[in-house]
């Protein structure tokens with residue numbers, strides 16, 4: 001029996017944001033469990049299709065799945081609704097299921113607006129969906145969508161007449177609530193069946209942030225974990241298939257220090273050559289854990305700072321002490337892990353004064369990366385539910401073609417122009433001071449970390465010389481910053497990226513003699529580096545030293561990229 005698991009497309013086109021095109025991790029978890037139970041599973045990513053509905057129609061027509069499950073966020077709900085219609089138009093007997101945060105909190109609205117929707121899986125989806133699929137496998141498609149059986153399937157909302165259960169609203173019944181999966185390790189490893197780079201060690205968060213859907217989606221303050229060995233086994237499997245960089249997507253990865261250190265110990269013991277980034281909170285960071293994380297390949301930790309105003313942090317449900325935030329950023333950077341700050345603006349109570357406080361905090365924490373989000377509302381968050389309770393907002397608002405609701409639209413004290421100006425001043429402050437933050441970063445003086453410091457500084461330098469920061473007009477003299485950082489890197493340890501980067505900076509400055517010197521120093525350490533060799537040859541060519549350049553290029557003559565240079569040298573020598 002075939003099951004389709006679909007990632008619908010977001011409403012707004014995202015030209016540069018590849019994140020929004022990714023299949024959510026939960027679909028891989030569900031897919032792995034179904035595969036292990038003998039189902040034929042197809043992951044369908046509509047977000048990357050030019051004509052998503054045509055593609056879906058063609059696939060359903062060709063493969064006739066028994067069930068099509070859509071992973072629904074608020075941003076992609078219209079694509080899910082349209083997709084459901086497409087599926088039913090091909091074959092009305094196919095069971096259409098919605099799951100994910102939007103389906104969990106907005107099931108009522110979705111049943112009303114999507115006649116093709118048969119049932120909603122609320123919350124954690126693996127076991128509910130598996131039982132549903134098994135029921136259909138045993139009873140056949142014809143009897144669906146009656147989920148009737150000897151045993152009720154917990155965790156569902158479905159149209160009446162489909163099952164016994166508790167009636168809620170016109171024609172919708174709910175089965176009993178499903179208990180959380182106690183042993184997350186009992187789930188098959190998604191990486192055994194699929195290629196994915198987003199992984200997680202836990203489910204849930206002890207936080208209570210009022211703008212975040214996580215606390216109500218993964219209810220209870222109790223966080224559940226995979227064991228370190230399960231987690232690292234998945235990394236190994238994925239790494240064997242060529243994935244070398246991971247996004248650890250736990251809400252607060254460093255919550256259980258002992259477990260995280262064990263994860264790091266296993267990564268180091270297995271000599272996994274990977275890099276990874278994680279998300280944490282300033283109150284779950286200390287030098288012990290950072291040292292382990294850095295040695296195990298962690299290159300960046302993101303912290304939700306949210307605001308420089310203590311009052312706004314309180315309103316947003318994150319009453320974190322300022323000193324803790326400052327300390328977490330300094331500590332993280334000192335271990336050569338890039339500290340990234342998430343700020344939110346346009347919050348309840350936001351004024352020019354609170355924005356000034358955020359600007360001051362930016363100057364104090366000196367983040368090396370920052371993302372500034374406009375506060376938006378989603379169902380299931382404290383802020384949204386309060387407004388609904390007060391009768392100021394209704395779920396019917398989601399009939400409009402919007403991905404989310406900016407807070408300023410419901411706040412008489414704010415308006416678009418003011419909020420836009422707030423965002424502008426935050427971004428300007430960060431980017432125009434970034435060169436100073438980066439050049440002045442203070443690192444722990446421990447020889448064990450010197451090679452890692454060189455790696456960190458040269459990566460950071462690259463973002464100024466060739467990456468994101470090199471193109472940002474607010475960033476002051478990015479090349480000079482790159483130069484300082486590459487030199488600092490080499491003062492710690494011979495680092496291939498730093499030699500190459502510095503040689504390329506000299507090339508850009510047309511100081512080819514210095515570029516040759518730098519490439520030569522690099523080649524002393526990294527003799528077989530193709531990139532350094534090419535850099536050396538190109539610098540020599542610019543100095544008119546074609547014969548020497550040819551000497552460097554000849555070992556790589558077969559490489560089509562190199563052949564151009566070889567031919568050019570030969571021409572000039574003749």
Ligand code: B12
Nearest residue numbers: 024025026069070071073074099100121124125198213249
């Ligand atoms: C990591 C993450 C991302 C990663 C996702 C990487 C990946 N490949 O998974 C990235 C950075 C790409 C991302 C992007 C976005 N995200 Co995000 N993300 C998260 C985060 C922090 C964790 C998600 C996660 O992996 N959880 C663990 C897995 C196991 O859970 P899951 O994927 O939700 O799946 C489970 C259930 O939801 C359910 N389920 C899910 N789908 C389905 C489908 C079926 C058929 C069934 C039966 C069940 C089911 O069962 C699954 C297994 O138990 C959550 C917050 C949170 N803690 O949940 C926000 C969150 C999901 N993201 C959110 C948002 C807004 C976005 C963006 C729209 C942001 C943007 N403006 O672009 C984009 C949209 C991306 C897209 N594909 O459409 C919101 C969604 C709010 C809402 N109600 O819609 C959340 C809840 C955060 C918040 N603000 O509260 N995100």
Ligand code: SF4
Nearest residue numbers: 205207208209212251
């Ligand atoms: S924002 Fe982060 S810390 Fe706050 S509740 Fe959500 S996941 Fe937890």
